[in-house]
Amino acid sequence: MDLLALADFNLVARHGGFGRAARASGRPKATLSRRVLGLEASLGVRLLERGARTLKLTQEGQALHARMGPLLLEIDETVAAVTSGKSTASGRLRISAPLLFSQMAMGKLAASFALAYPDVRLEVTAEDRPVDMVEEGYDLVIRVNPARDETLVGRIFLRDRLAVVAHPAIGRPVADEPVPAVVRANADSLTTWNLKQGPGIAIESRLRLSSLLMVRDAVLAGVGAACLPVSLVSQDLAAGRLVHWGDLDVPEIALWALYPSRRLLSARVTAFLDHLKAAFPHGTPDELAAYLRDF
Template identity: 70%
Template sequence: MDLLALTDFNLVARHGGFGKAARATGRPKATLSRRVAELETSLGLRLLERGARTLKLTEEGRALHERTGALLSEIEEAATDIAAGATTPRGRLRISAPLLFSQTAMGKLAAEFALKYPQIRLEVTTEDRPVDMVEEGYDLVIRVNPDPDATLVGRIFVRDRLVVVAAPQMPRPASDDEPVPAVVRGANGDETLWQVSVAGDSARIAVQPVLQLSSLLMVRDAARAGAGIATLPVSLVNHDLAAGTLAHWGDIEGSEIALWTLYPSRRLLSNRVSAFLDFIKQAFPHGTPDELAAYSTR
């Protein structure tokens, strides 16, 4: 296979057309078109559907781009670094992170990382949905309790747990069957019973949801204001528990939360990703909720 033709095909696929690729790279449009046509002929496959105004990857073209685009980028980066004699991480680093972690810790982390690695252009997108790292062009994702994925590798960098909290003035129920007003997040609005551990003993708390909110920060604020009890990550309420603005009613049983850093396993790990992995390990050396709380917005 002609690697130059493969490189030109990936340029066209990445930029979404021959004209855009030519303008972005300074390469002649006719040369790019000829190289891609030669690649299609050598493979015996149509890689692009050419319309009057649009260009679209075929299924085979998309598969080839996903499998080879990242590898060619890594080769180009390695060649650039070697030619410049540089070992300093540089270039764009795209990260997808969950909403709560982004709201409470990612701003400070991103700022400190940018100061330490000024030649890396860090881009962080906040979203809780599973993303397709290859299709959407992410270098690394941060996820909470992710489903197993054979195409990704990663590591846990923080462990957390859910606790039941309430405003100090909220009275505790006289019995397990007496319902307590509760502030819940989203899909948890139908729950009526929480199984908790209190000083090592198992107990139940009957709940009656009175507020259903979409953000854990809103849930915390509503619980702090006395609207009801709530289940929240201990890292998020660590400061409130220490200050006495929230009271601890117990731990939700079986509620371990693990935050992972994930990246594609089928490509060489770039020095940018390695730098971020080392940085986040240094930020959370023991991976405890207290360390995460230290980064959280007070």
């Protein structure tokens, strides 16, 4: 496939017409038109609807522009980095991150990154839903224990674990006596918390909340016990506001930074991955707790 033709099509699509693309690039309008016509012929589809005064992308043209635009931009950045002998992080960086991690740490991370890389326009969206990185134009996503996806690669940058905690005024239950519990609104209807060490704890749901931050606030108020990430309650445990009853017998919490394997890893994505590594060099819950405490 002719990369020059793809680049010219992307130029025309981005500027909304052959004339504007020609003026912006200094390329002859006739050359741009000839290359786009050749690209349409090689693909066997019409990419542009040409009117007397207007130009509109067809459905196929929109799909090609959406997928090829970021790729061509990264190719340009890579060529520029190779020819200049260095890689400079610049341009727009779009990240999707989980709500809790965003509320806890992303503001500080984004601010320090923006100060370190002023040429990068960072955009962070806090959401727990799975996103289609290519279709929605994200460069990087942060996810908790993501399902395996052959189209994505990435790395774990933080690990955490769930602990059962309670207000000191709530006595640890004896035998099978249920303890009042605060649980996530979307959690399974469990009747027992199984611990990694020691007997399980029978629970009776007292309050169901959609946010772990709200769950922590309710536990601090003495409503009941709860399962919460260690990093979220580390300071409360150290100060004696909460007591630790044990760790939940479930797989660890792993935060992954993911990006599409079929795309070139841009300088701005590499810079953010390095920024995460510098913030959490060992990726432990204590590091996240310390990071929040020092903010």
